Amino acid sequence: MSLEIKICGLSTPETLEAALEAGADMVGMVFFARSPRHLDLARAAGLAAQVRGRAQIVALSVDADDAALAGIVAAIHPDLLQLHGAEDPARIRAIRARFGLPVMKAIGIGGAQDLAVLPAYAAAADRLLLDAKPPKDAVLPGGNGVAFDWNLLTGPNLAGLDLTRPFMLSGGLDPDNVGAAVRLIQPGGVDVSSGVERAPGIKDPDRIAAFVRAAREASALAASGPADPARPSPARETRPS
């Protein structure tokens, strides 16, 4: 299975085009007013029209209510809803049922204890996104350019978890470190925002291209031999079909 690459927080036609031309599988649009990547619905609809049929459109929200989600869905017709707040498994199930769209739930990982919740979320969501926990003083629950200890996701820590679909990895990834992350963990996908920016909210086309290239190269290398022999390769699954 090939690595899925998501570039998140795109907000201009030019940088969106850079992500599509680089070969991103998913592009993320942020609907969270406190974020420098926040999009209003009209602008997002224009960007979505540019993407349609070329990559999956991911709508990122944070504890959004049904009315807000309905507005987002109507405006951009996303392929996937990324929930990046404190949505619990019941809320995830309710959103899936109401909107008929697959859901990717972001889970903050700070230590081994945070892995315990994964099976419950894996049973409710279509995908999991394993992200760093935000720093204490952070304004945003994600998109902070902070990584967590990837070793938490290697062999013994994941061994007891009933994960049945590929998870995505995020948090502080960039063109220089994504290769190491992919080789170590062999995730189903990688997701980046800050690491391909030149300033908060300003994406850099060269960094986007470099990120995709580095991730693909590492994925090809990892496919030729797992870095972690205790881990089933290439990635585990998180939800029965």
Ligand SMILES: O=C(O)c1ccccc1N[C@@H]1O[C@H](COP(=O)(O)O)[C@@H](O)[C@H]1O
């Ligand atoms: O990008 C944002 O502004 C954002 C806002 C609120 C929640 C999540 C957000 N981004 C997501 O955070 C992770 C990690 O981002 P980074 O690469 O460390 O900057 C990623 O999944 C983004 O989709």
